[in-house]
Amino acid sequence: MRKLFAIISVCCIICIGNSFVFVSSKKPTPLAFTIPKGWPQPVYDFKNNPLTKEGFELGRRLFYDGRLSRDGNFSCASCHQQFAAFSTFDHPLSHGIDNSFTTRNAPALFNLAWQKEFMLDGGINHLDVQPLSPITAPNEMGETLENILVKLRRDALYRKQFVAAFGDTTINTQRIMKALSQFLVMLISADSKYDRVMNGKASFNLPEGLGYDIFKQKCASCHKEPFFTDYTYRNIGLNMDTTIRDYGRMRITRNVEDSLKFRVPSLRNVMVTPPYGHDGRFYTLQNVFEHYRKKTPNGGTTDSLLRKGIPLSNFEIGQLTAFLSTLTDTTFLHNKRFALPTGMTLAPAPDAEMHRK
16 A cells, blocks of 8 residues: 555656656656766757656667567667776677678767767768667668557656656657767766866876877877867778678768768777777777878778878887877776666677676
8 A cells, every 4th residue: 555655645647648658747857967077068968858767778778679670689788898997809790680781880989079970981960869770770680669659658767767757658769869969978988097187187108198199299189178079071091891791971062072071089998998990890909000100091982191101110109109098997897887777688699708807
């Protein structure tokens, strides 16, 4: 009786058509979004999707739930692993359903509240709809929205969480996307050694300091602080993969001048996100450095900053590597707030288990 009274005290039942909907009188708990010191205002519209503790936890569960895929084996977290800054560690392309593969290297997920466009070609312009692409892609999660709604509506815990997050038991696509966004925008990486140095709480050692100076001279034009990307699309002189034949930004704009242009990646956490490049063709940072200093083809749409390559000595590469190591945010990589929720299980991705330890 006490349990029934507690439920009645916070909920009422209303009839909509032939359906009954449980409505909660308990308001969700607001969740603070903290802007790191010196960073600009985010571009995400929080007024249209206010952050709440309940919405965040719902989005977190959805992120790790394999039922968003057709066969139940692939969640968002399958391709975006926390220990790898929510990228796919050590795999050029990620695994999808039916033994398929994605066609691009999975980008790391962090600081998304400041990002205006998504996907490596910028083909999606709002975070609230971005998950629709991998969820419905036949070589990724391969599921339909209709099937996902059926599965979630049958789950008593999800019904409870949707009531807590949005006020009633209605489960629809918009609420699923908003909950995922509430989780994703909270993935803020801003506590690396670099950040502590910038905030006067630490100091670079000699190689790190020299590397930072080299970085500002030779890399910062595209990898602007504090995000270490300028979010533009550039052709860095890669030859096209003849199997995938990915034209990058040109697939979206249909403009030949955008051929082979991809979004400039952030260098935050770069040491834990190999391999590199839109198709993961660079297995190590050394491969990346070698490309820039020796092997940049002077194609028609190659970025003007790179047509002569970037002169880098072995010494400079060593110092740059030392600096880039300071961009690893171990607080972010091990934050339990972003980890698999208690009570859930997740099939380990290839090579994942040894790196979680």
